Every structure is written in C-alpha cells, then in structure tokens.
Amino acid sequence: MNLKPHIAVVGATGAVGVEMIKTLEKRRFPVGKLTLLASARSVGKHLAFRGESVAVAELKPDSFKGVDIALFSAGGSISKQFAPIAAQAGCVVVDNSSAFRMDDAVPLVIPEINAADIKWHRGIIANPNCTTAIALMALYPLHQAFLVKRMFASSYQAVSGTGAKAIEELRRQIAQTVAGQPVTKEVYPHQIAFNVLPHVDVFLPSGYTKEEMKMENEGRKIMHHPTFRASVTCVRVPVYRAHSIAISAEFEKPVSVDAALEVLRKAPGLDVVDAPAKNEYPLPLYVSERYNCAVGRLRRDCAMDNGLCFWVSGDQLLKGAALNAVQIAEEFLK
Numbered sequence: 001m002n003l004k005p006h007i008a009v010v011g012a013t014g015a016v017g018v019e020m021i022k023t024l025e026k027r028r029f030p031v032g033k034l035t036l037l038a039s040a041r042s043v044g045k046h047l048a049f050r051g052e053s054v055a056v057a058e059l060k061p062d063s064f065k066g067v068d069i070a071l072f073s074a075g076g077s078i079s080k081q082f083a084p085i086a087a088q089a090g091c092v093v094v095d096n097s098s099a100f101r102m103d104d105a106v107p108l109v110i111p112e113i114n115a116a117d118i119k120w121h122r123g124i125i126a127n128p129n130c131t132t133a134i135a136l137m138a139l140y141p142l143h144q145a146f147l148v149k150r151m152f153a154s155s156y157q158a159v160s161g162t163g164a165k166a167i168e169e170l171r172r173q174i175a176q177t178v179a180g181q182p183v184t185k186e187v188y189p190h191q192i193a194f195n196v197l198p199h200v201d202v203f204l205p206s207g208y209t210k211e212e213m214k215m216e217n218e219g220r221k222i223m224h225h226p227t228f229r230a231s232v233t234c235v236r237v238p239v240y241r242a243h244s245i246a247i248s249a250e251f252e253k254p255v256s257v258d259a260a261l262e263v264l265r266k267a268p269g270l271d272v273v274d275a276p277a278k279n280e281y282p283l284p285l286y287v288s289e290r291y292n293c294a295v296g297r298l299r300r301d302c303a304m305d306n307g308l309c310f311w312v313s314g315d316q317l318l319k320g321a322a323l324n325a326v327q328i329a330e331e332f333l334k
Ligand SMILES: NC(=O)c1ccc[n+]([C@@H]2O[C@H](COP(=O)([O-])OP(=O)(O)OC[C@H]3O[C@@H](n4cnc5c(N)ncnc54)[C@H](OP(=O)(O)O)[C@@H]3O)[C@@H](O)[C@H]2O)c1
Pocket: 010, 011, 012, 013, 014, 015, 016, 017, 037, 038, 039, 040, 041, 042, 059, 072, 073, 074, 075, 076, 078, 096, 097, 098, 128, 129, 130, 160, 161, 162, 163, 164, 165, 316, 317, 320, 321
C-alpha cells in the first residue's frame, strides 16, 4: 500500500461522509490525494480538508482510477453497484452500508475486536451496523472473559443514524411544535420530535426489524461466535447524535460487577462512566463527537443466572461509521 494513499470518499456530502473527511484530518491520516464523490446534485459543492477547499465530483464508474482506498457511505444500492467496480480498479473498499456485511467473502470488522479478519479481504471490507458496533465495544471484552450466551437489549437511536435529511426533520418538527404550527413528516412515518418510535429499518415476517436482527447476525460474525443469540428492540429517539443501548447479557461463566468493571476498564476504545451515586453514567450528549464509547449502569441482572445489565452510549457517526472505517484504513498502513 502507498504510504501516502489516494483516498476517495463516496457519499462525501452525507452525514457519515462529512465525518469521514473530518476524521481523516483529525487523525492525521497520511492522505496523499483526496477525491470527494457524491451524486450529480452535489457537483459544484466544495468541502474543507486540511484548510483547502476540495470540489465534489459526481460518482461514475471511472471515478476510481489511481485510488488506493475508497470509503463508501452512499447507501446499499450505490455500494452494490460501485464497490465491485472500485475493487476491480484495484482499490480497497471500506463499505458502511449493509450491502456486503453478511457476505462470506467479505470481512466485517471492528478493529478492536477482529482486526485480523482484514487480512483475508478480496477488495471489500464491511463496516458493521452502528448500533451493533457500539454494543459490541462493551459486550466483546465481557464475552472474552465470561463467554456470552445471549442478550436482550433495547436501543435508543439518534436521528443522524438515518442521515442528513432526518437531522433536518427533527430540527423542523421541533421548530414547528414550538411555533404551534402543524408538524410535517418526510423521513419517518410518525412525528419524531417529542416522541419515540419503536421502528428502525423494515419489518421482517418474524416481527423483528432488519436492524434488530443485525445485532445477532453481525455479532456472530464479528465475535466469531456462531451460537450467540440476541433479542433486540430498536427505538428511534429525538436525539441528534449518538446511540445508546440498554443490554442484559447472560454468560456461561459466573460474573460479578467488580470482575466486569475490571475487564471493561482495560477494554480499548471504551470508557467506564459508572458512578450512579454522583449521577454519572454514559449519555449521548457527552459521547457525541468522541472516539470512545462509554459503558455504565453495571449491575447483576436479577432475572437471570450469570447475568449482567449495562448501558452503552457511543457516537454512531464515529465508532458506528466514520471512525471505524478510518481505523480499518489505518490497519493497511501498519
Ligand atoms: N448515519 C449513520 O449513523 C450511519 C452509520 C453507519 C452506517 N451508515 C450507512 O452509511 C450510508 C450513508 O448514510 P448517511 O447517514 O451518511 O446518509 P445521508 O446523510 O443521506 O448521505 C447520503 C450520501 O450518499 C450520496 N448519494 C446518494 N445518492 C447517490 C448517488 N446516486 N450517487 C452518488 N452518491 C449518492 C449523497 O450525495 P448527495 O448529497 O449528492 O445526495 C450523500 O453524500 C448508508 O448506507 C447508511 O446505512 C450510516
């Protein structure tokens, strides 16, 4: 790999794309050249990178000539169409969509957990679902110590997880409500301002949503744990940024709060914020724009044997998307 790689960001104008550009700059990724790609609608726009203004170009099949690494975040259908073209052109694709995550020929990677899987890539590496990534940052170290069997969880997911249009929808609906005007809806099927929606992604015949099943399916692949089970309810909340997940996990081995805290304090990319007597626990507002996820509210689960309850918050635009993708790209330079 070129030590000063040519990087392309596909979906550069979106909620994740913008964070990718910022993350490359903040982490001083040695970008030799930066190509920003989006739809024809964005041609003429410029985005700042290292104090310079970079023009956005339209994504086309010939966009990847000379590109070393392409970070994709323009949705599943664009990834399905263009990621194989980019890989064919010789660049490594890190894809944020769900298009390739469960493809046996594509590694699905959280560098703190399974960086070694990057080695067997054939041109495309998938970034996990954002809620799954944040949950696993705390669950995986516990699994290593106590062997997780199954978990029950509810998520509290920020609107930026749906993209730039959903951030605008929450802003608009708050302003409309405060002004006493009728609330208009474009992105979600119901008003999201001053509401919570137990509906993230599409419903499956089982009654779960696709998002809810990603925790089990992607969790199995990332943790190399084919019998892991997860029953999840995903909920969209009127928070701009950062997802939280309330988890009850059951382990094979006996687990105590002290032993779990000791494990979590050593876990990479994770902060323990657990002083309930001082009202200290992870909060989406405080983990926003931070690289580390945070875990707290640890307690023995009173309804199961060897069970532990905990609460994880993390910036899904970073650890759930842009940061994780840039960390994967960093692995190539090691
Ligand atoms: N948001 C999150 O927290 C998050 C987390 C993990 C993964 N993801 C995944 O990342 C992807 C992007 O999410 P997002 O939240 O950033 O969405 P977004 O804010 O809606 O941005 C979508 C991006 O895709 C571009 N795009 C759309 N149609 C295109 C086309 N035909 N050709 C080229 N570019 C096109 C858009 O360009 P224009 O501005 O020109 O339309 C924009 O840059 C999705 O696959 C999503 O599932 C998102």
